[in-house]
Amino acid sequence: MIEANIIVIALISIALLMSIFRFIFAEEIYTKILATNLIGTKIVLLILLSGTLSVEKDFTDIALVYALINFISTIVILKYYEDREKHQ
Amino acid sequence: MKHHTIPRIVTKLIIPLILLFGLYIQFHGDYSAGGGFQAGVIIASGFILYNIIFGLEVGLSILSINMTKNLMAIGILLYIAVGFMGIIQGLNFLEYNALLDSSKQGQLLGIFLVELGVGLTVSNVMILIFYSFNNLGGKL
Numbered sequence: 202m203i204e205a206n207i208i209v210i211a212l213i214s215i216a217l218l219m220s221i222f223r224f225i226f227a228e229e230i231y232t233k234i235l236a237t238n239l240i241g242t243k244i245v246l247l248i249l250l251s252g253t254l255s256v257e258k259d260f261t262d263i264a265l266v267y268a269l270i271n272f273i274s275t276i277v278i279l280k281y282y283e284d285r286e287k288h289q
Numbered sequence: 290m291k292h293h294t295i296p297r298i299v300t301k302l303i304i305p306l307i308l309l310f311g312l313y314i315q316f317h318g319d320y321s322a323g324g325g326f327q328a329g330v331i332i333a334s335g336f337i338l339y340n341i342i343f344g345l346e347v348g349l350s351i352l353s354i355n356m357t358k359n360l361m362a363i364g365i366l367l368y369i370a371v372g373f374m375g376i377i378q379g380l381n382f383l384e385y386n387a388l389l390d391s392s393k394q395g396q397l398l399g400i401f402l403v404e405l406g407v408g409l410t411v412s413n414v415m416i417l418i419f420y421s422f423n424n425l426g427g428k429l
Contacts, residue, residue: 269310273337276338
């Protein structure tokens with residue numbers, strides 16, 4: 202009997218693989234940043250779902266920290282490219 | 290970033306939550322993952338996000354460079370003071386049992402104060418590193 206959370210983990214892993222391919226074959230830099238954000242969001246979901254599998258209980262804190270760093274790094278990278286385009 | 294409305298509003302909404310989460314990691318570090326170092330980094334990341342969105346002048350008016358250096362020294366002094374409380378009473382360095390009469394209460398208070406010092410120092414060092422990346426013209 203396959204559990205529901207394992208099915209969800211498999212589906213999200215497939216979506217993660219598609220996001221990684223989107224990152225590799227992207228041409229514009231903004232598409233790459235968006236793909237990075239997508240990969241980060243899916244990894245947050247995977248951390249939360251793997252918290253339902255094992256006996257460890259504090260995966261939620263780690264997922265929250267990961268989501269926070271994902272948000273901040275996206276804004277910082279976008280600001281960097283904005284400033285660079287302004288100077289060119 | 291004066292005219293980017295969505296990052297400004299989202300940052301205004303999310304910064305109290307970041308600081309609250311940092312405090313949770315700080316004070317719940319005895320029972321789950323976390324502690325002073327991680328909480329300091331999270332609080333500093335919230336402050337760095339504020340600096341990036343609203344500009345460095347606004348950030349420096351809230352927490353100046355001198356204030357950062359003072360707070361970081363206060364954190365270290367708190368740690369050392371808790372450590373020397375044991376030596377004064379003839380015990381080892383960082384002997385928490387010497388802080389209060391009850392041994393268990395002394396352990397709790399000692400861990401609390403030491404983690405508070407570590408968190409204060411780490412968050413202010415991270416903010417100071419961020420300031421030094423923005424070459425502030427010899428102000429450091």
